[in-house]
Amino acid sequence: MMSLAVVPVVVWVGLFLYLVALDRRVARAQSHVRREDDL
Amino acid sequence: MTDGRRPSVASQALAVFAKDLTAEWRTRTTITAVLLFSVTSLAVVGFAAGAAAMSAEVKAAMLWIVLFFAAFSGLANVWLHEEERGTTLLLRLHACPEAVYLGKLLVNLLTLAAVTSVVAPIYVAMADVRIASPGWFVSVLGAAGFSLAAAATVVGAMIARANARSALYGAVGFPVLLPLLMVAAHGTALCLDPAAPVTALHGTVAGITAFGVGVVAASWLVFPYIWEDM
């Protein structure tokens, strides 16, 4: 019965890693955004 | 001399209402478009579904579907014509937003009332609808029609400012009115059923009116942000 839990666990771990990678990619994109002047 | 005092919202709203009626009476574009649309969709309903064979609930729902689509086929014209012809600049300058909203709402209420007074009798005759309590039937039509016109007016004002204008009208307007469609169809079905308790009828009409008043209140507060350029 615990074996049923494997599927959602794998799905969650995959999604979690994707989110972490996404977070880093956006952070990198943020670091070289032109700071335009405040209107 | 202009003394800098603005006339009241009501008088400006009536001025906008009178102007729109005169312009509509001259060209009659919106009213004919909406009437033609609703009568044709009535015919579609009649041919497609064999209206007489439908149960009371389906007949009630069908009436409201026809009225909903009729409203969303033409009630945005009060805004679209102004935006397209560029007459909004002077209107924005001289009339306060609340007056413009009220004036346009009155025009749409009148248009929808006219359409309903044509569509409903035809539908009742065509679909062999036996109304158990006609008084409540008319009050459900009136209350739901008020709410329908109120929502159609404010959503029309929004999409008039968007680019792909009329294509959006139904897509953006319908979700706002889904609860109304459900309760109005339920209320109309109750009117057809002789055994319907008066409390239930009273409850649905009250619910419908509350929904309409809620939409008008939200629109009143929000409309200046739709209408004004900042």
Next chain:
Amino acid sequence: MAECSPPDVRVVLANTGRAFGRRWAFRGVTAQVRSGGVLAITGPNGSGKSTLLRVISGLLLPTTGTVDVVFGGVHCDAASRRALIGYAAPEAALYGELSGVENLKFFARLRGHRLCREDLAAALSQVGLLGRGRDRVADYSSGMRHRLKLAAAAICQPALLLLDEPGSNLDAEGLECARGLVERQRTRGITVLATNDPREAAWADEIVRLGGD
């Protein structure tokens, strides 16, 4: 109406600027015009003349700087300022389905004035449209439509008359009507007109040039 001295109205622009997103329509405009004065705004196309008129009228908020309209010693904010304003511009259309008279009545009624026959006749004759008032504006020529806009702007003796390209589509006689309108406005308050036609700019006492940089 007795021609009393013009009301005390003043428009003060202090370093006014307006941007749409990151594009500046105009920037750093400083000017002042007093009652009885006429200010002209000139500059090439796209220098923001019409936008500046809209900012003065309160339809648009300035992004930087301020626009002060003082009427009878009272500072009017964007909303309260509108009752004092008459506005005519190419992009400000009138209602085609209504007749000339109905348009004038509608805009007057919005400002709380009931126009009698004399007012209407006077307004129409000032712009040379007497006798055409009952026709629908959709049947007017572009020059007649522009003349009606000038009449609609001046109909309720506004303290602040804003004219965007007052002479557009007008023939010699129409131009003369527009000039007469601006002269008459000197006894009622202020005129601010945006143009790049030197003949119209000559009507003004002071000229602000935009888009110079």
Next chain:
Amino acid sequence: MTSGEAMRGPTGGRTFPVLLQAAVGALMLAGIVAAFAAEPVRNAAGLPAFTMGGHGAKIVFFHVPCAWLAVLAYLVGAIEAVRYLSTCRRAGRRAQAHDERCAAAMEVGLVFGVLATITGSVFSHNEWGMYWSWDPRQTSIVVVLLLFAAYLVLRGAIEDPMMRARISAAYTLVAVVPAMFMIWVLPRLPQIVTLHGGANQAVVGGGLGPGYRLVMYGLLLPAFVGLFAWLIDLRMRVATVEAGNEDEVVLGGMRVGEVSR
């Protein structure tokens, strides 16, 4: 919601606090395992909580948080819309931040709305044998879902950023009337029979048992709320990156540019 300048990540830009990221990951993991640990789900009186029960019923642990988050997303969107409208007359970027947060909340709300609908129909199939039971709870989530979608369609149709922000904020606030009607009023109307019951009538004999309550409220709910905040923060930062420079950030092969423009 995360404060403005959180800890600077190693890559220079601002990231969602790493601590919170780890917490979301761990809590969700624990919640999944705990949800599948005991069998079957018991209610407060210790009796089996669901008539059909079985592992299919475990979806409720994920359906209920998603539904709550869809509602929470709409509330956040409405609050941000009000804050945008109250600050949009003043120039400057502060108002734009509210608009971006409202758009982010509505987009993430759409995601959770879709998830809630899917998990809801799975639960409905498992419990009552049909995928769509026209139960007021289900229709209310669908209406909120359609409102999210309509908001995004309307937002996509207006180019001018100032106008787009104002019109979408206005739509959010007008749509509060149907949204609140469907979420709070309709399910509680006495004359509308509901299979789903109130908040938890579906569970026979009242609320979940203490053990399962811990799993639902202790593990899964914080995990989902954390995920919600993280997604909104990510979406906000993507919006500011786009506003900053024209080259869109390509996320997992999906050009984000279209989504918010």
